[in-house]
Amino acid sequence: MVHKDLTDYGFKYPIPATRSFFLCNPYEFTNGGYKMGDKESNKKKDWKKVEDTIFKFEKEGDSVEGILQSVEEGKNYGNKVYKLKGDNDVTYVVFSTTVMESQMMAVKIGDAVKIKFVGEKENEKKGQNPIKIFEIFTL
Numbered sequence: 812m813v814h815k816d817l818t819d820y821g822f823k824y825p826i827p828a829t830r831s832f833f834l835c836n837p838y839e840f841t842n843g844g845y846k847m848g849d850k851e852s853n854k855k856k857d858w859k860k861v862e863d864t865i866f867k868f869e870k871e872g873d874s875v876e877g878i879l880q881s882v883e884e885g886k887n888y889g890n891k892v893y894k895l896k897g898d899n900d901v902t903y904v905v906f907s908t909t910v911m912e913s914q915m916m917a918v919k920i921g922d923a924v925k926i927k928f929v930g931e932k933e934n935e936k937k938g939q940n941p942i943k944i945f946e947i948f949t950l
Contacts, residue, residue, distance in 0.1 A: 863894070866903045868928035868943065875903050876925035876948075879918055889913070895924065914947040923950040 866875045877895030880902065885892045891912055893905040907915065916925060919926050925948040931941035 848924065859900070861902070863902045863904045866905050868926075868945075871928060871930045874925055874927040875905060876923070877903055879920050879922050879924050881920065882915075890927075893926075907945050908945070910942060910946070911945045914945065918947065918949055930950075 836865035867873075875895060875897070880894040880896050883892045883894070885906060890909070891907045893907060893915065894897065895903045897903050905911075911926070915924075927946045927948070929944045929946055931943055934940060934942050
C-alpha cells in the first residue's frame with residue numbers, strides 16, 4: 812500500500828504505509844530537515860500582542876464587563892486579581908476588595924460578569940480608607 816500526494820508534505824517519492832507516522836506527525840520532513848506545521852500554517856501570520864488593561868474604578872457608575880477568565884492570588888494585601896475577557900479580545904485586570912471577593916464567590920470561570928462601582932462608605936475603623944461598594948451581575 813502506498814500513500815498518494817506525498818509531495819505536499821515535502822516527499823519526492825511514494826512512501827510505504829508502514830511509514831505513515833510522518834503523515835500524522837506535527838513536524839513535516841523536507842529536504843532541509845524537519846519544520847513545524849504545513850504549508851498553510853507557515854505563511855506569514857498577523858500576530859496580535861497580548862496586553863492586559865488594568866481597570867480602575869474611579870467614580871460612581873464605573874463598570875467593567877466580560878467573561879471571567881481567571882482568579883489569581885494578589886501579591887499585595889492578599890486580595891484576589893480577576894481577569895475578564897471583554898469586547899475586542901481586551902483582557903481587563905481587576906484588583907479586588909474584600910467586599911468584591913465575597914460577592915464574586917458565586918461567579919465561576921467562564922461566566923459573563925459585570926462589576927459596577929456603586930460608591931464608598933465610611934470605614935468604621937478610624938484612620939482607614941473608605942470601603943468601596945460594588946454590585947456584581949451575571950448572565
